[in-house]
Amino acid sequence: MLEPILPATFDLYYGGAWHKPLAGTRDATFDPATGTALAEVATAGAADVDAAVSAARAGFREWRDVVPLERARILKEIATIIRQHGDELALLDAANCGNPYTEMRNDAGVAAAQMEFFAGLVTEMKGDTIPMGPDRINMTMREPLGVVARILAFNHPLLFCGGKMGAPLAAGNAVIIKPPVQAPLSALRLAELIDGLLPAGVFSVLPGGTEAGAALASHKGVDKVTLIGSVRAGRAVMRAASDTLKPVLLELGGKNALIAYPDSDPDKVANAIVAGMNFSWCGQSCGSTSRAFLHDDLHDAVVERLAAAVSRFKPGMPTDPATTMGALVGRAHFDRVMEYIASGKAEGARVVIGGNAVTEGAMAKGCFVEPTIFADVTPEMRVAREEIFGPVLVLRRWSDEVTMMDEVNALDVGLTCSIWSRDLATAHRAAARTEAGFVWINEVGRHFLGAPFGGYKQSGLGREEGIGELIAFTQEKNIHINLAGQ
Secondary structure, three states: OOOOOOOOOOOEEEOOEEEOOOOOOEEEEEOOOOOOEEEEEEOOOHHHHHHHHHHHHHHHHHHOOOOHHHHHHHHHHHHHHHHHOHHHHHHHHHHHHOOOHHHHHHHHHHHHHHHHHHHOOHHHOOOOEEOOOOOEEEEEEEEEOOEEEEEOOOOOHHHHHHHHOHHHHHOOOEEEEEOOOOOOHHHHHHHHHHOOOOOOOOEEEOOOOHHHHHHHHHOOOOOEEEEEOOHHHHHHHHHHHOOOOOOEEEEOOOOOEEEEOOOOOHHHHHHHHHHHOOHHHOOOOOOOOOEEEEEHHHHHHHHHHHHHHHOOOOEOOOOOOOOOEOOOOOHHHHHHHHHHHHHHHHOOOEEEEOOOEOOOHHHOOOOOEOOEEEEOOOOOOHHHHOOOOOOEEEEEEEOOHHHHHHHHOOOOEEOEEEEEOOOHHHHHHHHHHOOOOEEEEOOOOOOOOOOOEOOEEOOEEOOEOOHHHHHOOEEEEEEEEEOOOO
16 A cells, blocks of 8 residues: 655645634544545635635635736646646545545546636637627627635545646636545645745635635625535535525536446446446446446346446555545445445345445445445335445336336436447437436447536536536627717
């Protein structure tokens, strides 16, 4: 195992400096693989949010006037720093959130790529001219919103911090990051690494819990709030944001379907089921295809192949470079996932693979769960209806396409869907009927920089990872000029 380098300070970062929490509150952050505390991290309260927002508004007034190409240059410098320290930051995430070190190294690269992508789009925040006849000019322009608060999830701490600050910064906003309660360390370390590159107040990191999140969402000095999290958390943020009618961007949960038609290759489908479940990070992914709908003609052949497909994912210590599957983020979440597994067994689902916690050897004190796949699942079972956010996948057998599609769309979430068929006409029609915002055909799991990602229904509001995300952090102003008015 490798040893992570911890941040030098565990305080709050805003106004270009480190600050003790005004109420003096600190909470331990843990290594979920061992159960040991890594540090005592400052916990921001409402008073700290006030101070950080005041500093951010001052920073915004300076940052918005920095010419776009200079903003882009600074963002590219930040991306370079993320790449240079990628191994260090990845190891810190592995120790703090439980995902494998090798996967977190990929996250560092993606975070840097997202920063570079939005840096390259700074000249694309364009307005329009509207013809008004002689002696009249009517035009629109895009201006930054002001202060943006981004509330992040625990499954990709560095990726969400380093990548998600790119679009609002490129647009000229100040950004306040609230890192996940369970894994705040990589955001604090990133603040250390880029300290001084941005005007004071433009970038802030406020570790904290629900009090900090609610204060940011409702604060009159915050102009937009975003969340990556559960549907329940999204509702809470939206309610709090309504106090000031600020816009929100929500990337929420999913109970996503993988649909396999009878002409599909069983080997490819089995591998896609396993890949789409994101077992590497224990299924802790809102985009995981955690419901697999297999046609009768294909079902048994796919099930026979699942053991071989899943065999490369074995729980191990996250800081070991050889590990292919890490730990759940914490004890409370571990208990929740194990309760879902117990409910699946109690309601009559058949365990095809896994179904147990790992309680032996070096992993005995950690939050480790075997990759778990249930068959003979019925639609009313909890494991078929509710997002588990763990390494638990359910299989559904289907024969009638209309009935199957009704079941796929029956839930109040719709983030991703993966469709498998050799017949592209069949697949394309299925994609059109699927109530999900991001659909793969003969592919699964991958994001594509520049392609908008987001959900239907209660899986969220807005789109990220494309130019639409950048535009979402601007507001449109119309200017009308009467040339004959003087």
